[in-house]
Amino acid sequence: MHRFAGQYMNGLDAGVLDVEVVVEPLAVKIVALGGLEALAVWPRAGLIIDTISVGMVHLQSGSNPAMLSVNDKAITSALGGRAGSKTRPVLIALRLLAALAAIVGAVWLALEPLSTFVALNAPRSWEDKLGDAVYRALSPRVCVDARGQAAANRLVAKLSKASPNGETFDVRLVDDPAVNAFALPGGKILINRGLLEAAESPDEVAGVLAHEMQHVIQHHAMAGLVRGLAAVFFWQIAVGDYSGFLVVDPSSAYTVATLKFSRSSEAEADAGAMTMLNAAKISPKGFADFFTRLEEESIHIPALLSTHPTSDSRAKLAQGATLKGQKTAPSLRRSDWLALQGACGGKPKNTDAE
Amino acid sequence: MERHARFHGDGLNLAVIMLKNILLSIVTLGIYSFWGRVRTRKFIWQNFELDGQRFSYHATGKELLIGWLKVIAVYSSLSAGIYAVQTFEPDLAPYAQAVMGLVLMFLIPIAIFGARRYMLSRTGWRGIRFGMQPKAKAYLGATLKGYALTIVTFGFYAPVLAENLHQIITEATRFGDATLRYEGRRGEVYGTYVLGYILTWLTLGLYFPFFRAKIIRYRASRTVVTGEQIGTARLRNTVKGGELFGLYAVNIILALLTAGLALPWIICRNAAFFASRIKIDGDIDLAKVRALPSTGNAAADGAAGILDLGFELAF
Numbered sequence: 001m002h003r004f005a006g007q008y009m010n011g012l013d014a015g016v017l018d019v020e021v022v023v024e025p026l027a028v029k030i031v032a033l034g035g036l037e038a039l040a041v042w043p044r045a046g047l048i049i050d051t052i053s054v055g056m057v058h059l060q061s062g063s064n065p066a067m068l069s070v071n072d073k074a075i076t077s078a079l080g081g082r083a084g085s086k087t088r089p090v091l092i093a094l095r096l097l098a099a100l101a102a103i104v105g106a107v108w109l110a111l112e113p114l115s116t117f118v119a120l121n122a123p124r125s126w127e128d129k130l131g132d133a134v135y136r137a138l139s140p141r142v143c144v145d146a147r148g149q150a151a152a153n154r155l156v157a158k159l160s161k162a163s164p165n166g167e168t169f170d171v172r173l174v175d176d177p178a179v180n181a182f183a184l185p186g187g188k189i190l191i192n193r194g195l196l197e198a199a200e201s202p203d204e205v206a207g208v209l210a211h212e213m214q215h216v217i218q219h220h221a222m223a224g225l226v227r228g229l230a231a232v233f234f235w236q237i238a239v240g241d242y243s244g245f246l247v248v249d250p251s252s253a254y255t256v257a258t259l260k261f262s263r264s265s266e267a268e269a270d271a272g273a274m275t276m277l278n279a280a281k282i283s284p285k286g287f288a289d290f291f292t293r294l295e296e297e298s299i300h301i302p303a304l305l306s307t308h309p310t311s312d313s314r315a316k317l318a319q320g321a322t323l324k325g326q327k328t329a330p331s332l333r334r335s336d337w338l339a340l341q342g343a344c345g346g347k348p349k350n351t352d353a354e
Numbered sequence: 355m356e357r358h359a360r361f362h363g364d365g366l367n368l369a370v371i372m373l374k375n376i377l378l379s380i381v382t383l384g385i386y387s388f389w390g391r392v393r394t395r396k397f398i399w400q401n402f403e404l405d406g407q408r409f410s411y412h413a414t415g416k417e418l419l420i421g422w423l424k425v426i427a428v429y430s431s432l433s434a435g436i437y438a439v440q441t442f443e444p445d446l447a448p449y450a451q452a453v454m455g456l457v458l459m460f461l462i463p464i465a466i467f468g469a470r471r472y473m474l475s476r477t478g479w480r481g482i483r484f485g486m487q488p489k490a491k492a493y494l495g496a497t498l499k500g501y502a503l504t505i506v507t508f509g510f511y512a513p514v515l516a517e518n519l520h521q522i523i524t525e526a527t528r529f530g531d532a533t534l535r536y537e538g539r540r541g542e543v544y545g546t547y548v549l550g551y552i553l554t555w556l557t558l559g560l561y562f563p564f565f566r567a568k569i570i571r572y573r574a575s576r577t578v579v580t581g582e583q584i585g586t587a588r589l590r591n592t593v594k595g596g597e598l599f600g601l602y603a604v605n606i607i608l609a610l611l612t613a614g615l616a617l618p619w620i621i622c623r624n625a626a627f628f629a630s631r632i633k634i635d636g637d638i639d640l641a642k643v644r645a646l647p648s649t650g651n652a653a654a655d656g657a658a659g660i661l662d663l664g665f666e667l668a669f
Contacts (some may be wrong), residue, residue, distance in 0.1 A: 009481020014530055015641035016407060016480050052371075053400040054362045056408060066392075067481045069408060089366045095371035103380055120663060155453070236382030238376050 002078040004070050006030070007041060011065025021059075023068055023078045030068060040066060044079065051076055065086020068312060097254055107234055111227050112264065119222035124186075127222055131186030138182075140174040140190055151336035152191065155202070158331065162280035165217050171209070174346045179294065181208050183215035185222050193344035201291060202332035206339065207277065207287025207318075212271035220265040227262065270314060274321035283328040288318035308349070355637055357587075361629040362500075363401035365619030371397055388422065397521040398625060399477060405634070406663050407494055413652070416618030421652025425474045432457065461657065463497040464490050467523070468654025474527060475650030480640060485648035493620040496522055513547030514540050522575060530547055530643040534582035536573075543572055563602055564595030579634065587636030593628070 006021040008030050019039065020258040042061035053259045058074050059068040143149075150238045152171045160169060169187050176192040183189050189212045191205070199205045215221065227284040260270070291311035332340065375390030392415050399411035408430030420494060439450040471486040477485070498513030517540055525537040543578040574591035605623065 011481050012645050013641060014480040014482050014643035014645075050396070052396045053408060054364065054367060056362075056400070058400065058410060059407075065481070067410065067478070069469070089370055092365060093369050093373060096370065096377060100373060100375055103377070234380070237387070238380050310414075 002075070004075045004078075006068050006070040008032075009067045009069075011067065014289060018066075021068060021075065023186040028042065028061075028068075028079070028197040045140065047079065049076060049079060063129065074316075081107055099332050100195060101201045111224040111230060112262065115223040115226040115230065116219075117194060118226045119219040122219075122222055122226075127219070128186040130222070130225065131188050132186050135188055138190075138340065140172065140176065143175050143344035145173070145339070145340035145343040148341075151332060151340040152343070154336060155209055155340075156189075156213070159213060159276055159280050159282075163276050167213075167217050169216065173340075174341045181212050183212040183221060185216075185219075185225070190212065196341050196344065198294070199341075201286055201289075202337040202340070203283055204287025204290035205278075205286075207273065207284065207290055209274040210273035210280075210282075210287070211269050214269035214276065215261065215265070217312050218265070218268055218272065220261050220269065223265065224261055252296055258332050270317055274317060278323055280331070281326065281328050282310065282331045284318040284321045286331075291315070357372075357405035357633070357634040359402065359404045359629040359632045361622065361626040363397055363403055363622045363625060365616070365622045370617035385419070386415075387424065388418040391415070391418060398621065402625060402629060404479065404632070404641075407480050411476060412478060412483075413472075413476040413655075417459055417652045418653060418655060421654070422656035459498070460494060463494045463656055465657040467493040467526075467649055470523065470656035471526075472650030472655045474651055475648035476510055480643075482645040483648040484527065484529050485646060486528070486650070487526040489522055493519065493522050493526075494595040503661070512551075513544050516547070517543065519574060528646070529579070530581075530645050532579055532584055532643045535578045535580055536576060538573060538576040541571070544640065545571065559579075560599075565600035567593045567595040567598045574632070578638075579638060581638075582644055584640065585636065585638040587634050587638040590626075590635055591634040592631045592633065592637075597627075607614045 002023040004021045008017045008019040031039045044064045048060040171189045177194040179194040295311040378386040396411045399409045440447045467490040474484040503511040521536040553561035574589040577589040579587045
């Protein structure tokens, strides 16, 4: 029989009574200090033992509102409960941390192949709807210029005819000064005025276009979305914060998730673009030139921090992809090139394209 | 007679609890997180000691899960409605969004009040429960009226609004059948608020801890615990601006240096900091406080979590 000093609270008023707690084989007897009769006898079956407090054990009996506090952790083992682990908390914490790191690492590694698998097997109609939603969210100012648009379409046709893949593309020129181009899920490709103006030859635009078309062909946007959603889901179940599921504005989430591709997606798109350019007999040099010039004009971003390969590695890639003895021709006629550059009202640059 | 508080929890034990919560939540696809949340709160509540007695926390994971499911059901049907309107009647979408905004405007104050009411109904001390009168409507009314007046007066009503809301919350709060009374006067603190807003803005936030400490001290000094047969006592908080500044500064440094891993230690530092500064002065016979039934809705807790409305532990 074990005896412990404790404090008894009856649950009806806020009085606190110093008591002696007697642990018997079948029950816990609570006796007021100096008293003879038990204030309460709680059967050990149905006893709620709460050990979460530091240096203190709280006891309750079933749904009885009365509570007992004992500031001696030994009562837990006297009651046959788990006496608390003997392992030092630091070690427990480190083990838990290691387990967590292992899980996070495994999820991280599985994310890429899994998202690619889902993206390649998801119904096309989803991707089309998604692309429309992103397009609406972006609501780009499309340049209306029949000749410029026709030139862009001709470039796309040239690239896709040379390497047939069953995809349809819908290229649009956007009145935006940022030097950028986007591939949306479902085949829409947006090319900014800024990019057209920064390009010095049609081959440079063809290089960027081939890269964006590869994103469409390889369903990178869908993979990015799946990856984004999976990461958000994982984070939320881990920290028990479900707010994100509800306050998500679908269109903005898609925008964020789809416009940022992973580094491996970018590298895949680059590699695919080389094959595509070669097949269409367009020199990959334009592709390399464009990115090299872009980097010279802007702040250098180390490859590790950026999702895009460095222009240096892109230039090397293009060099390696250049086929010896292959005859290449400018990707657009001069008149088409001028129409394309001027599609958004920009002044065509004087170029050496023929 | 002076009664004081103390916090017994330590970061390491809390870290073990929180890490276990994360792992089990991942394994159970999030279901465990409600039970985990109860364990975290139990650790904080039950290591908080006031006048020699620990607080207790009585919510259950099941209760939190059910409350959350109810909120999800309502919220997702609202979202589905908005989405349907956007898809089928895009012209009406702005109206639907305006309605949603209006619903949220009403829902947020109710969730803030409800979450606190639920928390107090599950908080015990000396064997009986705290509680809150059902004053959510008054709280909502004061919030809406206060925002309107704040806009109309170009912000000059904001201090009055803050104090009014604090008064409603405080005076709805009870411990058993003992109640709280807030004797704060708007005129007494108005200058503190205006100065606080201006200096916080001018110092890019550096003055905020000093402002907050002043308000905490003032509010405590004007809060009275009273009951029919128990007498009266007054709260006191001795927090100073410099101390609060130091607390925040160290917390931020700890969080940054450890990429957030120091969170359990930060929680315990905060609790210990405030515990050591809370006092109750006056002769009250706590043994005579009687228990009253306390109710609260776990859905409010879920809603507050989903709407990201944190509530403060300090009082």
